[in-house]
Amino acid sequence: MTASLDMVFAALADPTRRQILAMLLEDDMAVTDVAEPFSMSLAAISKHLGVLADAGLISQEKRGRVKWCKLEPDALREASVWMQGFGQMEGVDLDAFERFLEREIGTHSPD
Numbered sequence: 001m002t003a004s005l006d007m008v009f010a011a012l013a014d015p016t017r018r019q020i021l022a023m024l025l026e027d028d029m030a031v032t033d034v035a036e037p038f039s040m041s042l043a044a045i046s047k048h049l050g051v052l053a054d055a056g057l058i059s060q061e062k063r064g065r066v067k068w069c070k071l072e073p074d075a076l077r078e079a080s081v082w083m084q085g086f087g088q089m090e091g092v093d094l095d096a097f098e099r100f101l102e103r104e105i106g107t108h109s110p111d
Contacts, residue, residue: 004056008079011055013098013105017048021057024071031067
């Protein structure tokens with residue numbers, strides 16, 4: 001896997017970040033609106049957004065005094081192509097695949 005693909009899967013490994021991406025499917029959102037449904041600090045949400053931006057999954061721009069987040073769905077293209085390779089086999093257990101990714105990424109994360 002390429003480094004960019006590794007970053008995409010690392011970003012997707014976290015349930016908070018997946019939920020943020022699902023929220024951004026609807027429309028662009030201000031950072032404060034992204035943070036609203038979560039019981040964590042704005043700084044923690046900003047870190048999650050930074051991981052998503054570093055992976056190219058979202059972009060951020062300042063509009064006036066407000067920072068906005070936008071989904072960048074093309075960033076998932078390489079991951080989607082990679083995952084489609086599994087479609088050639090019998091059914092893929094996505095829960096098991098997610099656990100595998102969490103184990104793999106968890107042992108290599110720069111925390």
